[in-house]
Amino acid sequence: MTMEMFILDETSTGEVDRREKVVAALTDSVRDLVDATIRSTVDDDEILAVREEVDALVSRLRAAQLAGPAGVRYNAEGRSWNWGNAVVGQHNALAPPLEIVHDGPGSARADVVLGAAYEGPPGMVHGGVAALLLDQIMGETASGFKRLTMTGTLSLRYRRGTPLGPVRIEGRIASESGRKITVQAHLAGPDGEPTVEATGLFIIPSWAPVDESDRTWARFAEG
Ligand SMILES: CCCCCCCCCCCC(=O)SCCNC(=O)CCNC(=O)[C@H](O)C(C)(C)COP(=O)(O)OP(=O)(O)OC[C@H]1O[C@@H](n2cnc3c(N)ncnc32)[C@H](O)[C@@H]1OP(=O)(O)O
Numbered sequence: 001m002t003m004e005m006f007i008l009d010e011t012s013t014g015e016v017d018r019r020e021k022v023v024a025a026l027t028d029s030v031r032d033l034v035d036a037t038i039r040s041t042v043d044d045d046e047i048l049a050v051r052e053e054v055d056a057l058v059s060r061l062r063a064a065q066l067a068g069p070a071g072v073r074y075n076a077e078g079r080s081w082n083w084g085n086a087v088v089g090q091h092n093a094l095a096p097p098l099e100i101v102h103d104g105p106g107s108a109r110a111d112v113v114l115g116a117a118y119e120g121p122p123g124m125v126h127g128g129v130a131a132l133l134l135d136q137i138m139g140e141t142a143s144g145f146k147r148l149t150m151t152g153t154l155s156l157r158y159r160r161g162t163p164l165g166p167v168r169i170e171g172r173i174a175s176e177s178g179r180k181i182t183v184q185a186h187l188a189g190p191d192g193e194p195t196v197e198a199t200g201l202f203i204i205p206s207w208a209p210v211d212e213s214d215r216t217w218a219r220f221a222e223g
Contacts, residue, residue, distance in 0.1 A: 142202035
């Protein structure tokens, strides 16, 4: 991976904002479709009929497609967008999506409701989903939108099951040493008691700029 993998896109911020909103609304409907599919008890004939309609809709969307994944894009105005990201992607129905709030330097949090699509043990959040969400928020905590960081090592302690439903995730920088940033985080259910605790080492890659005063690359980190 190199900085060149971040795509300079000529689309104006106004147009990015407009398009993001339009497709995000469709993405919400697709999330509903996923949940409805998991939980539907309609009869087989109805399932077959719905499948035909869904296949027709997929064909319409495929009429014009990117050649590959959405990637992380930015424009000359400093707006960046990563619509396909597995956790925060506004156009990715697999993403809850997580809306991460940066409280201040070195800390971040997110509140999200995890439904049937995120189940592992019965009625509980899948352990891999917990790791996925924690990884993203911890990465953003380490990055703070001022530098590029990648996950080096992630260590999780699953203290007890997390019930599906409302979940809060919080992360904070515990220490920094050169290109290495240690982040601590946890995930908690509605009672606020941590169910998963995490420690991660996030690394500013050797190929990435390290000058935090150079705002020109903050847009990459916002990916
Ligand atoms: C994403 C954009 C959005 C940025 C916005 C933030 C949101 C992102 C959230 C998503 C996060 C992800 O999923 S990121 C995707 C998952 N992670 C990855 O794919 C990373 C794959 N690994 C790599 O690309 C590389 O190994 C790096 C970048 C981690 C390190 O490569 P490097 O930069 O060449 O590192 P190098 O000089 O060898 O080592 C620097 C120091 O770190 C130590 N070190 C190196 N690797 C590790 C490691 N895995 N675990 C522990 N320590 C390590 C070395 O011992 C050394 O310590 P010393 O000798 O100096 O003491």
